[in-house]
Amino acid sequence: MTTHAADHDHHDDHGPVKGWRRWVYATNHKDIGTMYLVFALSMFFVGGAMAFVVRAELFQPGQQFVDPGFFNQMTTMHALFMIFGGVMPAFVGLANWMIPLQVGAPDMALPRMNNWSFWILPFAFTMLFSTLFMAGGAPASGWTMYPPLVLQTGNAFPFLILSVHLMGISSIMGSINVIVTIMNMRAPGMTLLKMPLFTWTWLITAYLLILAMPVLAGAVTMLLTDHYAATSFFNAGGGGDPVMFQHIFWFFGHPEVYIMILPAFGVVSEVIPTFARKKLFGYSAMVYATASIAFLSFIVWAHHMFTVGMPLSGGLFFMFATMMIAVPTGVKVFNWVATMWRGSMTFETPMLFAVAFVFLFTIGGFSGLMLAIVPADLQYHDTYFVVAHFHYVLVPGAVFGIFAAVYYWLPKWSGNLYDEKLGKIHFWMSAIFVNVTFFPQHFLGLAGMPRRIPDYATQFTDFNMISSIGAFFFGTSQLLLVYIVIKCVRGGEKASSRVWEGSHGLEWTLPSPAPYHSFETPPSID
């Protein structure tokens, strides 16, 4: 055993192996985190290319470029790639990199399972992508896979089910790893209520994943047997119920929504205090609010399906439960504002993304509150108002959270400072065009444009054009992120160990870049 201090930077006695083995046989949490992040970034571009097709087709009324069937494949695949390939792996990548550094652990608790949970993903997504070339095309029933429509999928059907299973297995293994690491490998003295907020939100997210993903696995397995084994889970003709699938799916699906946003809450709760040079306001309230949101996420699923026909009591219960979520979410927003209040703020790129997150996620929260009101939802449901709502919480919500995290920790990962000027340009391009893209969609939905249609009545033309132009520029500006990251990794001004003036937490006690093996001796916590 060495007795080196935790921040000692002479760990090159056993650095990474050279060549492909470093990545294929990877067990180091930093390498695996990097692979997750690179994978997620590439999936963002694949899913983004599909969004381009959708927005190009919707630029004008009339059939423009693609057949309506292919259009449905694009909307379906866009969602699957963005949710399961982009947002979720990006957060797992951040967890891999940062949780051991934040709790003072040498690595994740189960490094080989960590390797496996990553390496499942490229296979799952290659398989899913290959369905585009199959007879009958890719899945086209929406990412929600509602039967009976999904049962009309061609040869892609079993591949869809298997790839969803693989994504679920990967997520569950990733979550087990997070929970075991946090529960067992915290540095001595780091009680649960001393953990950084990012670690806290990930701990709760991991429990959500473990509870929700098996439910999805069950639902898609029932689809599989309905299709191939003559069961009738979702077939009314055999005594089943197509709506039962929706109940099961959304029992997974609503926690899934929080799986994609809670870690972003954590990131923002790290970034704002750093750049406000002031401690997070109401730390324990933040933790309890996160836990409350997680609990409520399991009892609100039917608000995704108010139109399926449910008893009055059901409608009322799910409306009131959904409205309740506004309370802990409000607490979080108020706490972020209170953290900024009378701080001493500077606005480097991570802070810009975090502040934009608070503004724009809150707009998504308002439309969410409106959608909770059942009578009004019967008008909003399945229109572009919903599309606008969930893109507001997912793009300037989850994705801006990821961007903030990348800019915030990139100097720690690479040892170099990124180009601040380019980062700010990336921010302003993203923040402006995300609104140009998605804000007009609120109007389209209210005026009556249903979602998932490949062509529309001519009165919807103008806002669709604006939205398409915004989407084109938003997507294109993300190339800048790739350039900034590559430039930063290749060199640049050296980062100090603290990087930011107001940084706080164990990860900033390590040198930049963080050594390949860190915290081999646990740090001591006051």
Next chain:
Amino acid sequence: MKTTLVGRLVQRTVGLMVAGISLPALAAWELNFQESVTDVGQEIYDLHMLIFWICVGIAVVVFGAMIYSIIKHRKSVHPDPATFTHSTLAEIGWTTIPIIILVVMAFPAAKVLVKLEDNSKADLTVEVTGHQWNWHYKYPEDNVQFFSKLDEASNIARRGINNIDVNTVANYLLNVDRPMVVPVNKKVVIKLTANDVIHAWWVPKLGGKRDAVPGFINTLWFKANKIGTYRGQCSELCGRGHGFMPIVVEVVSDADYAKWVISQQDGLTSVSTASPIPGATGSVAASTPVMTQEKVVTTAGSMVDEVAVMAPAMDKAQLMKRGEEVYQVNCMACHQASGAGLPPAFPALTGSEVATGPAEGHIDNILNGRPGTAMVAFGRTLSDEDIAAVVTYVRNALGNSVGDVVMPADVAALRGE
């Protein structure tokens, strides 16, 4: 492919800029709900606006505080950060105030919901069934039923046939061949179901939508207080034709409704006779022999008497011409213009066993569909002439050359079995 995707986009963008001056002419710029024509719809609108303004109020406070803080508490003007980390009073405040606001919102919401769910005391009940991709309406009390599908003008324009500019098509994608007709100021209860996959029935001006679930019956109701034509469309993804199954409801006076019912009952025996194809096909209506007398309700709602022409048979040229039109409207979306299909979900017709085998089997396939596949039954949506024409067309075009001719009488004979 003639031009690349990017090329076409550039072309269209430039075209748009050139046409920029005329944009306001097409511009709707609708920002909010369509004006409702039901009392409950108005209440939903009021509820929606109430919540909207509450959200705006909260936004002004929260965003105002943030913007103030961003301006006043930046390092350049406020170099020494405060050190407070919590405030019990503030935290209790911003937990309880939102709860109070939510309760204020919940009461009117629950009230409207209770009203919405009251399906009792129907003046008129209509059974509505969603199909891929049209709607079937049945008035059990009046013994009227019919299919309603996208009108031909939209259907031709949407596929870019003849390069028709969709902006010149009236009510593009929101018009049907036969609208649903209901009397004004009457409580219309809709019993909603679906034949194949889940659809959703929605006319924004008549209030909220409901899903049409195969095997289950959902109920919704509306009571329109204004005579007029109201348009909507399917709003649950139901496959490739999802965007192309609109809903048109004509709200008419009691007297007009009574007249409409009588006219429909007259034509009930020929309810399966499809309406003629207007638009690009021009005079098909006049040139196609109509076997039975039929009254067609035009989309404007006026009654048009078709001239009854008794024609025992059609010649092959007529059948092929008509068949091509029927094919484009009903079959091409899945089986493709070339007949190659999109296997395996949508098999090829060119050289297929069905299309080159005995004619009876071919007719049966179209009349009754193929259970367990995406091939739906057209027996109730297409007339004998249309089925005869399209069978003849498929057997002698799209790369097939069986050589036989199927007459409407052949279809009628099989229909009887």
